[in-house]
Amino acid sequence: MQALAKKNIPFIFLAVISVFWAFYYQSPNALNGHGVEKPEWLLLIDGLVVLPILCFWFVKDKKEAAIKAVAYSCLIILLGSFVISESSKVVWPYLESLRYLAIATFIVLEITTILTVFFAIKASLTKEQDPDLAISRPIERILGKGAISSLLSFEARVWTYALFSKKIKQQNFIGDSHFSCHKKDGAQSNQLGFILIILFELPAMHLLLHFLWSPFAANFTTALTLLGLVFFIAEYKAIAIRPISIVPDSIIVRYGIWNPLRIALSEIAHVQPNSIFIRRSGNVNRFNLSGNPNVEIKLNSGKLIYLGVDSPNEFILAIEKYREKLL
Numbered sequence: 042m043q044a045l046a047k048k049n050i051p052f053i054f055l056a057v058i059s060v061f062w063a064f065y066y067q068s069p070n071a072l073n074g075h076g077v078e079k080p081e082w083l084l085l086i087d088g089l090v091v092l093p094i095l096c097f098w099f100v101k102d103k104k105e106a107a108i109k110a111v112a113y114s115c116l117i118i119l120l121g122s123f124v125i126s127e128s129s130k131v132v133w134p135y136l137e138s139l140r141y142l143a144i145a146t147f148i149v150l151e152i153t154t155i156l157t158v159f160f161a162i163k164a165s166l167t168k169e170q171d172p173d174l175a176i177s178r179p180i181e182r183i184l185g186k187g188a189i190s191s192l193l194s195f196e197a198r199v200w201t202y203a204l205f206s207k208k209i210k211q212q213n214f215i216g217d218s219h220f221s222c223h224k225k226d227g228a229q230s231n232q233l234g235f236i237l238i239i240l241f242e243l244p245a246m247h248l249l250l251h252f253l254w255s256p257f258a259a260n261f262t263t264a265l266t267l268l269g270l271v272f273f274i275a276e277y278k279a280i281a282i283r284p285i286s287i288v289p290d291s292i293i294v295r296y297g298i299w300n301p302l303r304i305a306l307s308e309i310a311h312v313q314p315n316s317i318f319i320r321r322s323g324n325v326n327r328f329n330l331s332g333n334p335n336v337e338i339k340l341n342s343g344k345l346i347y348l349g350v351d352s353p354n355e356f357i358l359a360i361e362k363y364r365e366k367l368l
Contacts, residue, residue, distance in 0.1 A: 055088075058092070092113050092117065171214055177194045199275045203274050219285070221352075225330075236273050287360065294348065296348075302328075312360050313336075326344070329348065336350055
């Protein structure tokens with residue numbers, strides 16, 4: 042928790058100085074001589090000197106620190122272009138002109154990264170490696186492990202299962218025992234029904250928005266809906282392919298396209314069947330689409346993990362056998 046708090050200090054600093062300097066430049070007050078003195082160098086030092094230093098000081102992963110420093114600096118430049126009056130800008134117009142170079146560089150890097158990751162994932166999948174590792178390793182090789190790589194791994198998993206699901210074989214996943222979860226209470230069938238509903242209503246919604254609101258609103262909403270549809274199609278395919286697996290020392294929970302969760306067997310207090318509805322809370326993780334989850338895993342920390350699997354009794358027995366081997 043302490044490391045996480047330190048990692049967030051640059052963002053907290055960004056939020057504080059954004060509010061403070063927006064107030065300073067936009068309103069006459071005692072700090073700026075009631076609107077007489079509003080020099081740009083004050084925001085320049087805080088946003089483009091102190092903030093990047095904090096990023097590199099508090100973020101251990103230097104790649105992530107560099108990305109955050111550049112992103113936060115761009116936000117500060119954008120803020121300054123709105124809050125600093127034109128009469129007070131000396132250096133700022135030159136900084137603003139850099140945004141076109143930053144946008145072009147960002148687009149080139151994004152396209153390069155996407156193509157690199159795409160071909161790396163495709164090559165890894167053909168080598169019969171664990172599909173999760175085939176997706177995450179090329180991204181982590183470029184960005185390192187962290188929140189950004191986890192987010193990009195999730196996004197890459199969405200497109201991989203949406204476009205290349207036929208290349209992914211369940212037997213290539215790491216694990217001694219695999220358990221499925223797509224048949225429970227018709228989970229995958231319900232997903233297919235939801236996808237069909239979206240497809241049927243999409244043309245009608247587009248026409249309605251086009252004539253009652255505006256063509257832009259119709260196109261924008263349709264584009265967002267299609268992106269959401271990609272997610273649902275990937276989830277529909279992934280839930281039948283990605284198993285919940287048991288290895289000698291842990292359980293690997295893969296559910297749909299979400300990032301895998303590894304549960305150490307030594308951290309499990311008990312495993313038991315469940316048949317009741319479970320509400321969401323900060324102490325509960327649920328991996329279940331339809332009906333009530335049928336397996337409860339309680340950790341030594343008190344955290345509860347609920348799963349919906351196709352064969353709950355066999356799954357619980359398998360866990361107990363592996364736990365007995367550790368004793």
